[in-house]
Amino acid sequence: MTNRVRLDRWFAFSLLTVCLWLTGCAAPLTSAPIPDLAALPASPPYTQHLIFEHDGERRQLLAVLRHDQSVLRMALLSPQGQRLLTLEQDRNGARFLPGAAFEPPFSAQWLAERLAWSLWPVKELERAFQDSRWAVQRHEAGHKIYYRNQLMATVTDSGTCHIVDDLQAGYRLYRTTVEPNAIHNELPCPAP
16 A cells, blocks of 8 residues: 555545544534423412513513423413413423414524523522533522533523523523512613
């Protein structure tokens, strides 16, 4: 075998190794595990304000959440009360129910994950993330979500307001409970 043939084979092998390594590093993002619904105390329906921020735009919605030991449902409503879509999550995963008034720019799984990050206690997120490439780390105002040691999102919890800042997707989600006798509908969240 000539030196030229050996060199060509070595180069081809090296190139293949580098490509496989790069493919592994750039593997698509997997869905984050969601904690067991049984770990979230059952709740009668309650209304929340939701604000989605993306690319300098802000959309305010209302959400009616209800969950028990087997299913979580969130109906997204316009500020005037028109039902836009319903998210349902159970042991079979997350999905939008038929009859949506619009096609959201995100998947049901994406929304269910971000909702889980702000609904469940950190210890339940830690339990759900075990044996996965996802991790959660507490910080002074909430917690941070990591995938393969890369910061994906920060979750801030001020008691009355939960903010999920999804750094990878460029979304910020504000979630706060609507007070039944509130005179105004301002969101009690700190300014970003």
